[in-house]
Amino acid sequence: MKPQPTHIFEKDISNCGLTGFVSKKGTRVGGEVIIKSISLMHDRGNGLGGGFGAYGIYPDYRDFYAFHLMYENSMAQQLTEEYLEANFYIEQQEDIPTRRIKEIANPPVFKRYFAKPLQTDEYKEAVEYQNMTDEDVIVRHVMAINHEIDGAFVVSSGKNMGAFKGVGFPEEIADFFRLEEYSGHIWTAHNRFPTNTPGWWGGAHPFTLLDWSIVHNGEISSYGINKRYLEMYGYLCTMLTDTEVVAYMLDLLIRKHGLTPQLACTALAPPFWSLIDQLPDDERELYTAIRQVYGSALLNGPFAILFASNQGLIGLNDRVKLRPLVCAEFEDFVYMASEESAIREICPNPTRIWSPRGGEPVIAMVEGNV
């Protein structure tokens, strides 16, 4: 009898890929550049998720919150639009331009709204008596739409930025959303290989809130702890995927609690106690305090993440570096990616190229008011 092979040697070798860059001087770059970078890592995904975060793409509406909405059915759209009209002044609303291509199956409907909160009684109550800011009000609305309207999901909700994501390889998603027609000064991209959670349109990266956006390679095994901690502050996880907690956690730590990006990264990926014990007094006290106060913000499990906002781009690894992250600099550009080749594809000769150590954030902020 002919021996049977013990393995199927054709394997899916995917493992998620991410890439991103920032122009610190605010130079706007066309979408084709980030597409080229993420496409090089095509084989890190398996066609079940691709997405992009883009900043500086809506300069004409820079003072309005740009809501990207995804609708799975027309009832969801109707209810959401009634909700938005009741709570917002909408300067402009339109379909997000898409291109029908054969690689993309059953896309949901995408619309965008450039809006400001209306001075409703509810708004006045929130601002005047509950000490809430405009951003807090927006967060509350985003949570309400995601949680209460079946089939409606806020893909992004920041000013002068947007997320574009869905089920497909990233280059297909880029084609679908006609990304080459946009230009921005910060771009991130993600190629997904879903492991523990469904490959659906809302589960593609980036995950966003206000102008925070996160792309992530890895898995957050502390998801349950992080999710329950965030629920205490009114954040509701609705996207069925671990990465969502990172977006909300950074909003909580940086925007609400006023931590610097550096300290927020320390809360997410703090040093081990054995290392903290060896540090000088002031550092030991600081790290001990961060770990005591933010124990439930600690992200356990392997990760490399890029998080962006209108202020800049930050890359961070888990403490023992179980996922790859390479960074490079050229002129006022800072690049971060899963593979050096993805950077070289769009920046052949960087002046500096290095791998940050685990838990050591790479922070590239834009200069002045971009």
Next chain:
Amino acid sequence: MKIDAQGVYYRDLNAQIRNAVATGTDKIELINVNGQYFIGDGINKPVTITISGVPGNDLAAFMNGATVIVKENAQDNIGNTMNSGKVIVHGHAGDVLGYGMRGGRIHILKDVGYRVGIHMKSYQDNKPVLIAGGNAGDFFGEYMAGGVLVLLGMFTDDPEKAKHGYLFGTGMHGGVIFVRGGVDESRLAKEVGVFDLDEDDRTALEGYINEYCKDFDLDPKQILAEQFYKVLPRSKRPYGNMYCPMPR
């Protein structure tokens, strides 16, 4: 034989390389490489593959006798379960180099990432040697079971960084690590200890360094001018009592 890899998909590129090897080509030059995975994997013949550009992950995995020369930087997972042959990288390289490597040489000129030399092993005449000329990340020599790691800390792009990271030698239970200029003992894993070199060590190390220097056109005297120390495991079975005590 020259192959232009510009924009060529990794499967097509590797098919071209395997085809060239099968038809008796012994020198293969790859130009415009960027990110193609699996170059040199499983090659059984003593061919030389020279690469311009940055090759993708899993370079020289399962390689058995070939030589791969990378003129620039390389990425992660070089020489996984490599049996014999040599990889020379004229820049830096990434994480998890020489995973389960069983023989041959990996020479990296500059910095290396995390988990370098993880679970390297040796058996009889098969003794893998991996030399890193720059700094290394955490978990250098993790679960190392045999073979030789050498860390020089000399040719780094990041001189402010420490020569090696934390948890150096975690789970190490065989083989030897030579470190130029000593180790930071506060960063050693509890499974290892630091020792002076004996005469046999010095002879062996000189041999490794001479070969390394030939590859990069360096002066071995300059490298050997500084004192080396060796890191050895304290036990051949560091986790024998982890879950329940073993019978004596």
